[in-house]
Amino acid sequence: MSGPRPPRWARALVERWVTGAHREFVLGDLEETFARHRAVDRTSALWTYLMLGLLSGLRDRTREVLSGLAADTRHALTRIGAHPRFHLGASGVLALGLGMITAAWGVEYGAYARGLPVRAPERMVAVTGVDTDRAERVSSFSVADMEVLRAQAQGLEQFGLWGTELITLDEAERAPEQVFALRATPGLFDLLEIEPAFGRALTPADTELGAVPVTVLGHRLWTRRFAGERDVLGRTVRIDGVPTTVVGVLPPGPTFQGEELWLPVTTGGEARRERAWSVLARAAPGTTVGVADAALSGLGTRLDETSTVRLRLVPFAESFREPGGVASRYLYVVNRSGWLLCFMALANVANLFLIRTRQRTRELAVRRALGATRLRVLRQVLLEVGVTVGLALVGGALLASQLLAWYQGRMDAYYSMPISWQLWTFSPAHLKPLSAAGGAAFLVVSVIVATASLQGDTGASLREGRGTTTRFRLAQGLVAVEIAGGGALFLLAALMITSAWNLRANDWGFAVESVMTGHVALPDTDTRSDADRLRLWGELEAELERLPGVEAATLGTQLPVIRYAGRWQARRAVDVTEDGGSRASELPRHYVASVAPSYFETFHAPIMSGRGFTSADIADSEPVALVNTAFAEVFFPEGDVLGRRLRIWEDGDPGPWRTVVGVAPHLWMDADENRDPEGVYVPLAQSFPAELSVAVRVRGGPASVGDDLRRVVSGLLPGVPLTDVRTMRELIRYRTRLYRRDGPLFIWLGVAALVLAVLGLYMVISYIATIRTREFGIRAALGASSPNLVARATLWGFPSLAVGIPGGIATGLWLTRGFARYMFQVDPWSPGVAVIGFGVLTLVAIGASMIPALRAGRVDLLRVLKVE
């Protein structure tokens, strides 16, 4: 007779926990324990038994899993050791992708997310705003605004105002010099946790109206201009003509905004209301930027009664992001390129593993037939994937750190004054995207490999490789996407290479080698009348012409290829309608330069038609203008430009109607643009600019006249520096430095992409060739010629190419959209680019297909059968 029995679930639990030979006896003991106890004790006895059983089961199961895992790891390592080339190759390819995506992420992180090097960078915020009426971004505030903020904004504990400007530094014994200055309130020192190396920082007393002007020198300026002398403290220098006392020197190291010295913001008097400053603030401990931002949003329209500005707080470095700006577009393309490369590497590795699994179909089937469970087989295969991905992670981290170090080097060379919150070197934060991408890679490859490993039943796998059609369709699909990605980045790289080539081989169309240039700006405080100013520029030009060795000298608000951001408004609304009914906001804006009559002759750039400016084109004579060839072609395509009239707006004033007297040659009015911009020239004597570039054409080499130019300017304008004294060749190099800085990056991206795409194509053809070896052997035995077999194998790549190449060109053009600034004299939309891109890609792709196809064509049936 059978007595009371333990509940079924309890027995099921024990059955599940206890493994091995003892299970039956332990189950028996459970039943017996239950039967031996009196009814009242049974439940507690049962639970005691089960709890102990649970522990025992867990221990046994853990031991079993660990020992199984150890065995599987040993097996996986043995397999990896047996095929080191495969695993190292796969790891290498994936490392390339992981390294690229991490580095691409790091480029943006270093620029906008790393933050200031302070104790709590995450709490540093910039105050910005949106003018709800004008739908404009606002980033400038006044001292009064900051006081309102200080009184009302919750969650913000400290504020600093700052702004940058170019100032002229001048002392008795050295030539004046233009340097980049940071004007700030004393709070900024605390916020940035900066202490002077010696002397003192700025104090609130320095900011008061009427305070003695003081400055704190940056370390570089101190060592460069003041020879590192400690007695510089207390010395008086002239800043924009104002005697200013040096009160401190900063320690060496990166700067806040690239500044060479600090000046105080004046917080008293009328200056209080001047909205000219950026605001940096620190959120209180425990407050996030989001919370402080929410607390601030209610304050939006209360800065003053009339303000329509809605205030926002953003993480400090983020505030430098300009949506739609060149930097954003650049980062966008770099970022997407990183993603694309990582995806391509991943597709390649997935394909490699697909091929590998295909080659192992028989082995896996045998192992399953011998009793290995699906789970066991899967675990062993996934461990191999895991080790490969692990190696790739290490390789990716090394590659990313090298790439970022290289990028940092380029940036250091590009910016003479390093900025403290822009740092690209590898840090623990970079491990986040690296491990995320690595994890995703593991997951994707695992799923593909798991599906491929467990596909079909054992018998079928042993009889014939089944389930391969889906697999090579998948492989072909992956390769198509890869070719598209590779093609896109290749196109981008090709455009960059073309740009670099065009730049090197460009005929600028004007005198370059013999020209020396400089820039001179009258101070804001200059009170000269228009006539006096004209007389001054005339004297300057005449003195420059008299210099020994100088063949010609000229002045202009811009030079070919370079345009200084100064007080001359370089782009203005130009009205060619002649009816005068248009408002400035409705008119197109074009480049406008004010030049001396000698401008075109100095650059050996003759007027195309009509006449140039002469000394007779003065303020009282008929207003005249020259248009450049692009302007003439766009607005007067009939060729009837001479004698037509146009009007140039300035600050809401339409200006006089000017008669077009000539057509000027294309003289690079803006090197930033990938085309010849439409532009207009007006005579210097009819426009009275307060700052000008100078250029002299010199017999022999231009470098020798630099000091002569400085001497002439300081003789005529004491205390006003001649800045940017460079040869025209140096100026062009400077202006086109963007290509040198970023060009190699895109070229490397393109090369990496092309290599990955070619590798992918090569592998897929190899893969199909492996699958069809037997079929090819039979075909060869039946008389198919080798060229026939090669052609047949080459065609396997065709579906991938047919989808991938057009996709690549389309994606490439999409990537270059809005990226024209990075192109020099290249039109990505010209049919030639697409044809060349298509041609090169097709040739490379056919080449990649041919190698495994040739191998497939040499197949020998006897050998195939022997191997089988």
Add this chain to the structure above:
Amino acid sequence: MAGHLGELEQLLLLGLLRRGGEASGIDLREELQDRTGRRVLPGAVYNIMERLLERDLVEVFFGDEVPERGGRRRKYYRITRAGERTLADSYRQIERMADGFAERLRRLAAES
């Protein structure tokens, strides 16, 4: 001498002696729990006894299928001569080490 005995091995061999030289796994567990208050994991008794079996210190035999075990058999262990000698040897070692301290150890055990 067939090597040393672990603590649980000694206790389970003593348990066998207490049960007249042979006992099932469940009896040994209950004997251990009743006399020492120690609860061992259900599978642990079998694991230890299997180790002793490998060293020929016990031998094994099976009982009939019984209803109170859900129709399963009991697994019985019987101490061998080698097992008795090893246990005696082990016990003598403890006695020698504890010589002179027996009273004190008893008193300490009573206090704890």
